[in-house]
Amino acid sequence: MAEIQPFQGVIYNTQRVKPADVLTQPYDKITPEMQEEYLRRSPYNLIRIELGKEEPGDNDSVNRYTRARDLYQAWRRDKVLRRSPKPALYFLEQTFVPPNGAQQLTRRGLIARVRLHRWDEGIILPHEHTLSKPKADRLSLLRAVGSQQGQIFMLYPTQKQAIADIFAASMKCEPLYQLVDDYQVTNKLWEIADPSAIAAAQAVLRAVKFYIADGHHRYETALAFRDEYRATSKDLNAPHEFVMATLVDMGDPGLVILPTHRTVANLRGFDRHEFAVRLAPYFALEPQPSADAMLSVVRMGGHRLGMFDGKQFVVLRPKSLAALRPLFAGKPPLWDTLDVAILHVAILEALLGIDEVRLREESNVAYWREPEEALDPVRTGAAQLAFFLPSTPVTDVKAIADAHSRMPQKSTDFYPKLLSGMMIYEVYNDKIGVG
Numbered sequence: 001m002a003e004i005q006p007f008q009g010v011i012y013n014t015q016r017v018k019p020a021d022v023l024t025q026p027y028d029k030i031t032p033e034m035q036e037e038y039l040r041r042s043p044y045n046l047i048r049i050e051l052g053k054e055e056p057g058d059n060d061s062v063n064r065y066t067r068a069r070d071l072y073q074a075w076r077r078d079k080v081l082r083r084s085p086k087p088a089l090y091f092l093e094q095t096f097v098p099p100n101g102a103q104q105l106t107r108r109g110l111i112a113r114v115r116l117h118r119w120d121e122g123i124i125l126p127h128e129h130t131l132s133k134p135k136a137d138r139l140s141l142l143r144a145v146g147s148q149q150g151q152i153f154m155l156y157p158t159q160k161q162a163i164a165d166i167f168a169a170s171m172k173c174e175p176l177y178q179l180v181d182d183y184q185v186t187n188k189l190w191e192i193a194d195p196s197a198i199a200a201a202q203a204v205l206r207a208v209k210f211y212i213a214d215g216h217h218r219y220e221t222a223l224a225f226r227d228e229y230r231a232t233s234k235d236l237n238a239p240h241e242f243v244m245a246t247l248v249d250m251g252d253p254g255l256v257i258l259p260t261h262r263t264v265a266n267l268r269g270f271d272r273h274e275f276a277v278r279l280a281p282y283f284a285l286e287p288q289p290s291a292d293a294m295l296s297v298v299r300m301g302g303h304r305l306g307m308f309d310g311k312q313f314v315v316l317r318p319k320s321l322a323a324l325r326p327l328f329a330g331k332p333p334l335w336d337t338l339d340v341a342i343l344h345v346a347i348l349e350a351l352l353g354i355d356e357v358r359l360r361e362e363s364n365v366a367y368w369r370e371p372e373e374a375l376d377p378v379r380t381g382a383a384q385l386a387f388f389l390p391s392t393p394v395t396d397v398k399a400i401a402d403a404h405s406r407m408p409q410k411s412t413d414f415y416p417k418l419l420s421g422m423m424i425y426e427v428y429n430d431k432i433g434v435g
Contacts, residue, residue, distance in 0.1 A: 002123055002156075002210050004112035005242065006087035006198050009191075010147065010424035011176060013082050017044050019179040023421040026150055026214070027051045028134065034182070044080050046421035050141075050149050065144035072145050081424065089192040089201060090176075090423055091167050092246060096185040096416050098256050099370065107254030107416075110163050110201060111151060111189075111423050113242035114210065116219075116226050124154070124210045125401035128409065130217050138221040146428045148222070150420040151246040152215035155394065156208045158251035166200045167192050177422065185416040189423070210247065211401050213414045219243060225427065244425035246418050250394050258413040259391045261374040262343070263366045263383035267352060270384050272309040278351050279316065282324060288313040295371055298390050303339055305347075306388030310378050318342065332405040338396060339389055340411045347387070359409065367410045 012022050021042040024030060027050050030038070038047035048071055052064035075081045090111035097104050117123040142148065164171075170192045177189040192198060212219055222243040229240040248255060279285060288294040288306075294313040298306040305316040318324055321336065324346050328336040335341035348354040354364050366383070368374040377383035392412050400407050 001207050002205060003115040004089075004110075004202055004205055004247070005115075006089050006193075007113040007239075007242070007244070007425060008084045008087055009090060009111075010076070010081050010083045010426060012044070012421065013079055014177070016080050017042060019177045019422075020181070022046055023179065023181070023419045024050060025182060026417050026420055027138075028217075029417055044075060046149060049145060050420050065140050068141060069144040069146075072147065083426070084191065086193060089198055091164075091171060091190045091192055092418075092422070093188040094185050094254070094416055095188075096183070096254075098415055099258065105254040105256065107248065107252055107256070108164050109153075109246040109248040109252075109418075110167075111244065111246050112201075113239075113425060114152075114154070114245045114247075116223055116241060116243055118223065119404075122209070124212065124219070125404075126212050126216050126219075127397050127401045127405075127407050128212075128216050128411070129406050130220055134217040135221050135224070138218055139224055142221060142225050142427070146426060148218070148244045148425045148427065150215070150218060151244050151418050151423065152219050152222075153213040153414060153418055154210040154215075154245045154247050155213050155250050155255075155397070156205060156210055156247055157398070158249050159204050159208065161200075161204050163201055163204060163247075163249070166197050166204070170194055170197060181416075181419055183416055187419060187422065205247065210245070211250075211398055213248070213397070213412070214417070215245075222427075229428070239425070239427045242425075242427075244423065250398065255394060256415045257391050257394060257397075258369060258415045259389040260410040260413050261368045261371060261389060262348075262387045262410075263368065263374050263377050264348070264352065264354070264364055264385040264387070265366070265377065265383040266364050267384050272311065272384075275309070275351070275385075279347070282319060282346060283316040284319055286315040286317060288315055291371065291375060295388060298388050301390055303342060304390070305339065305343055306386075308375060308378055308386040308388075310381075310384070316347075318346075333403040334400055334405055335408075338392070338400075338407065338411070340392065340408050343387055343389065344408045369413060 012019060022045050024038050024046050030051055035047055038045045049068040052068050054064055092109045092111055093106055095106045119126060171190050175188040175190050180186050226240050291313055294306045294315055297315045298304050303318050307314045307316055325336050327345050327350050358364055371388060374386040378386045
């Protein structure tokens, strides 16, 4: 089944830089404003490698990927980045308060290198589809730099022995890093070099499957890179045969999945009254006095969805899941059990004509983490409808992956994200030129 191994991680030298000045959110979560802020913080901020800017005159020989390569090599030579002298596992704690939450939580994860497997091998399972453009970008960066700056976020089913218990003694020492990130998340990282603790963790996770939470594009990029590099290396324990990942127990009390809400715009001839009539055969429409009241009911579950049409807050409750089932003919397995798929198939597609093609074009639907952000476009007339979803349970993620199905896009938002640069994994050293 799954295989994890220790590795010689590369980390920032805290005698040269402050971690909070150089680490970033994942590349696909960085806005232009965040990019500028990261550039301002430090000349060694990882943004210069992970998401460098295009410049006038860029060509095949000189571009943001070659600049990233040159910077990485320079930072390694100058000891801004240093490699651990011996293989180790790493343990991460993230302490945070979720958005709109009152209770402080802590999520724990094990950072290791994980042997790569194709999806059809059934050992590492996805729950989302990927797009070609982000994979091409990440592959170009990986080829140029020769390292993975971000971890794949993977889940595993709860085991009898907790990984945190195995590492309890190691975590009594000072962490390698401790920093508060952009979202006020306290991140602590420990190095686990004790051979007995490493072996115990490997034994616990040897018989499990891993489920990708975040990082599908980067995982498929690592697979593509592995297949390319196998043409020159037959060593099945070579660095390119693995991907760096943070492994989190599905039963971790700090595992949080936020909902992603939707707004719908650019609907020709849309009439809110006529739309309510079209909804009525399939959904009970339950008016609510406020957005907060609507969201409270949506969080109760039972396939309830929230809706705001510019005039009224409404909870939509399916009258009969069986009556909706014919709409899912030809859809992936288990979609008729998912709240987000009920919205996409039974409402967006069946009633508003927004199919998968139009969703990919993003001409009608926009996505929002915060409910208030989804309300504003409807209030101002920039959008015609807002829909509000409950969180996707981790059990749904596992069920979809086990069924070899995929969820609709933007179904899960695992919070908080894993910082890029917290740990770096070098997939080959010949490009880097330093030990």
